[in-house]
Amino acid sequence: MLLVVSCWLSVIGFNMNIIVLGVNHKTASLDIREKLAFTEKHIEESLDILHNFNVIKERVILSTCNRVEIYASVNNIEDGIKGLKDFIYKYHEIAYGNLEDCFYTYFSEDAVEHLFKVSSSLDSMVVGEPQILGQVKDAYTLAKEHRAIGMILNQLFEKAFYVAKKVRSETRIAENAVSISYVAVELAKKIFGELEAKTVMIIGAGEMAELAARHLLSNGSKSILVSNRTFDRAVELARDFKGSAIRFESIEDELLRTDIVISSTGAPHFIIKKNMIERVIHQRRNRPMFFIDIAFPRDVEPAINEIENVYLYNIDDLQNVVTANIKERERESQKATEIIRKEVGQFLNWLDGLEITPTITALREKAEAIRLEELEEALSKLGTVSDKERLIIDNLSSAIVNKLLHAPTMNLKKQIESTDGHWYIKVVRNLFNLD
Amino acid sequence: MKFFFTITLFCYFIGMIKYFFYLALRKALLFIIATVSITIGFVFHTGLLITRSMETGHGPYITTFEYYAFFSWAIVLVYLIAEIRYKIKDLGSFVIPIAFISLAYAFFISRYPSTTGEPMVQFWLTIHRTLSFIGYAALALTFGAGIMYIIQEKQLKSKHPGAFYYRLPSLEILDDINKKAVDIGFPLITCGFISGIIWVWQRDGYFSLDIKRTILMIITWSIYGTLFFGRIIAGWRGKRAARFVVYGFIIVIVAYMVHIY
Numbered sequence: 001m002l003l004v005v006s007c008w009l010s011v012i013g014f015n016m017n018i019i020v021l022g023v024n025h026k027t028a029s030l031d032i033r034e035k036l037a038f039t040e041k042h043i044e045e046s047l048d049i050l051h052n053f054n055v056i057k058e059r060v061i062l063s064t065c066n067r068v069e070i071y072a073s074v075n076n077i078e079d080g081i082k083g084l085k086d087f088i089y090k091y092h093e094i095a096y097g098n099l100e101d102c103f104y105t106y107f108s109e110d111a112v113e114h115l116f117k118v119s120s121s122l123d124s125m126v127v128g129e130p131q132i133l134g135q136v137k138d139a140y141t142l143a144k145e146h147r148a149i150g151m152i153l154n155q156l157f158e159k160a161f162y163v164a165k166k167v168r169s170e171t172r173i174a175e176n177a178v179s180i181s182y183v184a185v186e187l188a189k190k191i192f193g194e195l196e197a198k199t200v201m202i203i204g205a206g207e208m209a210e211l212a213a214r215h216l217l218s219n220g221s222k223s224i225l226v227s228n229r230t231f232d233r234a235v236e237l238a239r240d241f242k243g244s245a246i247r248f249e250s251i252e253d254e255l256l257r258t259d260i261v262i263s264s265t266g267a268p269h270f271i272i273k274k275n276m277i278e279r280v281i282h283q284r285r286n287r288p289m290f291f292i293d294i295a296f297p298r299d300v301e302p303a304i305n306e307i308e309n310v311y312l313y314n315i316d317d318l319q320n321v322v323t324a325n326i327k328e329r330e331r332e333s334q335k336a337t338e339i340i341r342k343e344v345g346q347f348l349n350w351l352d353g354l355e356i357t358p359t360i361t362a363l364r365e366k367a368e369a370i371r372l373e374e375l376e377e378a379l380s381k382l383g384t385v386s387d388k389e390r391l392i393i394d395n396l397s398s399a400i401v402n403k404l405l406h407a408p409t410m411n412l413k414k415q416i417e418s419t420d421g422h423w424y425i426k427v428v429r430n431l432f433n434l435d
Numbered sequence: 436m437k438f439f440f441t442i443t444l445f446c447y448f449i450g451m452i453k454y455f456f457y458l459a460l461r462k463a464l465l466f467i468i469a470t471v472s473i474t475i476g477f478v479f480h481t482g483l484l485i486t487r488s489m490e491t492g493h494g495p496y497i498t499t500f501e502y503y504a505f506f507s508w509a510i511v512l513v514y515l516i517a518e519i520r521y522k523i524k525d526l527g528s529f530v531i532p533i534a535f536i537s538l539a540y541a542f543f544i545s546r547y548p549s550t551t552g553e554p555m556v557q558f559w560l561t562i563h564r565t566l567s568f569i570g571y572a573a574l575a576l577t578f579g580a581g582i583m584y585i586i587q588e589k590q591l592k593s594k595h596p597g598a599f600y601y602r603l604p605s606l607e608i609l610d611d612i613n614k615k616a617v618d619i620g621f622p623l624i625t626c627g628f629i630s631g632i633i634w635v636w637q638r639d640g641y642f643s644l645d646i647k648r649t650i651l652m653i654i655t656w657s658i659y660g661t662l663f664f665g666r667i668i669a670g671w672r673g674k675r676a677a678r679f680v681v682y683g684f685i686i687v688i689v690a691y692m693v694h695i696y
Contacts, residue, residue, distance in 0.1 A: 172461070176601065190591060190600070193607035285670025288606065305592060309673045317594040324596045 016057065016152055016351075017077050019107045020114055021084040022069030025125050028102040036092055036099075038063040040142065046091060047148040053087070055079040058153040062118075062139040064132065066125055071115060073152045077107045112156065112347055116340045119160040120167040121174070127329045128174040133164045151421035155350065163343045167336045175332075176325035180318045181212040184292050185219050187321065188260055191290050191311055195220040201258040203227045203251065203272075204265030205237055208294050212262050213241065225254055229265070255280045255289075262292045263299040272300040277307055292318070359425050360409050362434045367401045436490065439483035440504075444542060446476025447511075447535045454527035458602060466524050473531060477511050480538075484508055493557070496564035503541035505564075509572035510534040513616075517576055521612060523604050529579035559634035567627030571687070573620030574659065577613045578684035584609040584677035606673065613676055614666065621663040628652050651687075651694045658683040 023036060038046060043061045050059045050072070058073040070088075074080030085103065089096050106114045117123045119136045140157040143149045149157075168174060177186045185195075192198055198221045202213050205228060213224060224243030228234035234245035246254050251271070255261070265271060272291065281289065288309040293300040298314060305312040313321075375397050379385065385393070412428060415421035429435055453469035456462075484495045484505065495501040514530045517523075583603050590600040603609070631652075636642050662679045665671035671679075 170463075172601075187591070190587070190605050191607065193605040193611075286672050286675075287670075288673065308675065311591055313594060320594055321596055324600075328601055 016073050016075060017080070017108055018071070018073050018111045018152065018156060019077055019080045019084070019105065020069055020071045020111045021081055021088070021103060021105050022062075022067060023099070023102045023104070024067035024069075024123065027104055028099075032099070032102055033065065033068060035094070036063075036068045036088065037065070038068065042091075043139070043142055044146060046087070047143060047146045049091070050084075050087060051148065053083045055083050058143075058150040059148045060139050060143040060153055060157065062136060064135045067118070067123075069118070071111070071153060071156075073150065081105050081107070109344060109348060113340060113344045115156065115160050116163045116343060117337075119164040120336055120340065121164070122167075122333050122336055122340070126178050127326070127333050128178075130174060133161070136164075137161065151415065152351070155422075156347065159343065159347050163340060166343070167339055170339060171332045171335045173329055173332045173336055176328050178322055178325050178329070180315070180322060181208060181215050183318050183321045183325065184212045184262070184313070185215045186325075187311070187313060187318075188216060188290055189219070191288055192259065197222050198259040199223050199225065199257055200260045200262065201225040201227065201246075201251075201254060202237070202241075203261065203263040203299065204229075204267075204295065205233065206264040206294065209262045209264040210237075212292060212294075216260060217241070221260070225258060227251055227254070229267075252276055252280065256283055258289070259287070260290045260292070261300075262294065264294045265299055266295070267299060268297060270299060270301045272304065274301050274303045274307070277304045277310055281307055281310060294318075359428055359434065360412055363409070363428065363432055364405060366432060366434065367405055371397045371401050436483060436486045439479050439486060440542070443476045443479040443483055444535075444538055446472045446479065447507075447531065447538060450476060450527070451531045451535050454525075454531055458525050458528045461602070466527075469527055470518065473511060473527070474515065477508075477515065480504075480508050480511065494561050494564065496560075496568065498545070498547070500541050500544050500546050503537045503544070505568050506571060507534045507538035507541070509568045510537065510575045513569070513572040513576050517612060517616075521604075521608060523608065523612075525583070525602050525604075526579060526612075529582055530576055533575050533578065559630055559637055563627055563630040563634050566623050566630060570620045570623030570627055573616045573623065574680065574684055574687070577616040577620065577680035580609050580612040580616070581677040581680040581684075584613065585674065585681065588674050588677070610672055610676065613680055614672070617659060617663055617666070617676075617680065621659045624655060624659065628656065647694050651690050654690050655687050658686060 023033060025033070028036070038061055043063065046061055047059060050056050050070075055074050055076055056072045057075065060071040062069045062071070070084050072080055072084060074083075086096075088094075089099070114123070115136075119133050121128050121130070121132045124132050136157070140149070144154070177183045188195055188198070195216060198216075200213055200216050200221050200223070202209055202224065217224065224238070224241045225246050226234045226238040226241065226243055227246045227248055228237065229248055231245065231247060234248075238245040255277075261272070263271065277289070281287075286309050288311070291300050291304065291310070291312040293312065293314040296315070300312055300314075302312065302314075304310050375394060378393065379390065408428070412424060415424040450469045450472035453465050453472065457465040457469060487495050487501065487504070491497070495505045510530065511534045514527065514534065517530075518526060584606060586599050587603040587606055587609065590596055590603075591606070631648075632642075632644075635645070658679070662671065662676060662683070665679075666676065
């Protein structure tokens with residue numbers, strides 16, 4: 001009997017593993033990443049090519065400007081990794097062995113952890129950036145549409161999305177701004193609380209000043225005043241922002257109703273001086289003001305930062321805050337790693353509990369036990385039978401059991417490639433009382 | 436009463452420690468535990484004051500022990516209101532220690548009820564002490580928020596954000612707490628003073644001033660009065676106002692301790 005079962009297992013012979021092969025911004029330069037990048041069409045084509053690899057059961061290709069990765073479930077790790085490498089070299093027409101320093105490979109637990117980190121944006125160039133989750137989702141959807149995903153990768157990616165969401169809500173990994181124009185908004189919020197009903201003035205023009213102004217507007221700032229040496233240019237820009245243009249000479253008067261000033265003119269001297277702001281702040285009854293000086297040479301006299309309720313940040317200061325915020329995100333990423341470790345453990349438990357092989361074994365064992373029991377009973381009722389007759393009866397019962405179980409076992413085996421295989425297992429275990 | 440006292444002190448201690456941990460680690464659960472502890476402590480604290488009043492036959496504001504216990508209660512009350520209104524999760528770290536120290540101090544002083552047999556004109560005495568204590572508690576809140584303001588202002592001026600930059604709320608909100616708390620606290624202590632004068636007048640039958648109490652009153656009133664009217668007339672706000680409430684509160688507490696001994 002044991003022989004029958006073990007023969008069977010060797011026929012099924014699967015022991016699924018998750019692997020990943022990839023390059024990212026830490027391991028490969030931009031020109032290599034460009035060479036390896038897949039367009040959507042390439043991915044579709046590649047998913048089909050990889051279908052013909054015997055060892056690879058499921059596959060997902062993720063290609064962004066910072067990383068190219070192939071996730072796969074395989075029944076042999078070494079062969080799987082080799083297969084993926086062969087494919088990449090061949091597909092991108094690169095001489096074999098040239099990329100060995102750039103590749104990283106993970107399998108089993110490490111592969112799961114890697115995907116969770118990638119989708120939670122812990123592995124990104126800017127930790128906590130929000131795009132990567134969408135990119136992973138797109139890769140998953142594309143693979144699903146091409147029926148390249150079965151039960152294991154489906155569960156793995158669903159879990160990765162869940163983990164990413166959890167990390168985002170339970171840590172502050174994405175909370176602080178990491179670009180200069182967003183830092184300006186963040187600082188404004190630390191000073192003014194809500195930005196609603198706050199007035200912004202732009203002096204001069206420039207891409208960064210306009211970007212910062214747009215962020216302030218989309219965060220609730222009410223109105224925008226635009227000033228420029230050439231009034232026509234101011235009118236033009238004001239139309240763009242749905243704001244109002246003001247004359248260069250009337251800046252001081254207008255500062256009375258302005259809360260946030262973004263200055264970026266090409267003037268060789270200070271446009272906003274300390275004594276001017278001292279007058280203004282007095283007239284404003286100390287309502288705070290925030291100056292963002294992105295001009296070079298600077299437009300705002302640095303000493304105005306000494307005035308109470310006045311805050312001045314130049315481009316270097318903003319950059320300092322960006323650096324500090326990145327460090328803060330990295331501190332938060334330690335918390336995120338703890339969350340991920342826990343979830344990796346849970347996922348591995350699920351994987352262990354899949355038990356397609358054990359389910360088939362249990363099913364066959366149960367059938368065999370029933371067969372032997374019934375066989376003994378029948379033989380004892382028959383009394384004396386010859387060895388030949390005994391063999392025939394034995395074979396008959398085996399044949400019935402095997403034929404009866406053939407279809408369910410094969411179908412069960414097939415389910416490993418479907419996204420809802422675990423339901424089949426549950427049903428089978430229930431139907432036949434296997435637990 | 437002892438039972439209520441111990442539980443209250445214990446709850447405040449747990450709450451305070453959890454607030455500190457929340458400030459350091461920023462895990463939401465810590466904040467929830469802290470606030471629940473403080474709320475439970477507050478319920479027992481209320482029970483403590485009620486049983487004390489039933490035992491002594493007068494409100495909890497006659498002996499030094501009662502002063503500290505009542506002051507602590509008023510601070511937690513004001514804190515809970517501010518917490519509901521502003522939802523600043525780190526406020527607890529700055530305000531609850533004042534309430535805890537006040538109550539812990541009460542723990543070490545005599546709990547014997549007043550034996551001086553102070554003639555009590557109950558109505559005006561109750562009005563006087565209740566208004567004063569809640570007024571002082573509002574000022575204690577401004578002390579906490581004022582410290583937060585000064586720290587956050589320093590972070591923003593220095594342009595090198597540190598740990599507090601990320602944890603503390605915006606300057607505007609902190610200034611708003613200070614403004615509202617002084618707007619409420621100053622009229623309360625003013626009414627407290629007036630009702631105090633009426634109480635003494637009715638008790639003695641003629642107008643008289645206790646010199647020590649009068650000095651305390653003048654100090655407190657002039658500090659917060661200056662700020663209160665400075666805000667209205669000269670548009671004082673921000674750091675200047677925050678310094679005022681922080682130093683003002685320290686001066687008032689010192690003056691108060693001197694007054695008692």
